[in-house]
Amino acid sequence: MSGTDVLYPPLPQPDPLTQFFWDGVSEHRLVILRCDACGFYLHLPKVVCRNCLSTSLTPTEVSGRGILSTWTIPMQPFDPYYQSQVPYVLAVVELEEQPNLKLVTNIVDCAEEDLRIDMPVEVTFREVAPGCILPLFAPTA
Ligand SMILES: [Zn+2]
Incomplete structure (x- = not known):
């Protein structure tokens, strides 16, 4: 490669x-x-x-709005793409529309030390590779 x-x-x-x-x-x-x-x-x-x-x-x-339910910082992902992204934030976000309506996603645009359980987040659509858009979440502005 x-x-x-x-x-x-x-x-x-x-x-x-x-x-x-x-x-x-x-x-x-x-x-x-x-x-x-x-x-x-x-x-x-x-x-x-x-x-x-x-x-x-x-x-x-x-709405794309929700709160951060939990997260982790994977240090040894198996997938080569995710190895190239370390450190990144693997997270579960609960959408505001319904209790326990949860998505597995990544948190972006947030320093690790600023992450908090229940912090407001909102969806952001990122082209993580050419033609590949994923719904990620960032702290609500
Ligand atoms: Zn029903």
């Missing part, structure tokens, strides 16, 4: 259940599956609402 090769993270592999999520990301929109019957949000996407068992579910854009 030459020094000019671009490293990619493990790329999303959309399937019929998750295509809407990645379509939203490509448009810089955070879209979560929501139950038409009871309003419950589901992430990761499922075919049945675990709150009311309805199968009528619709991708719904959310």
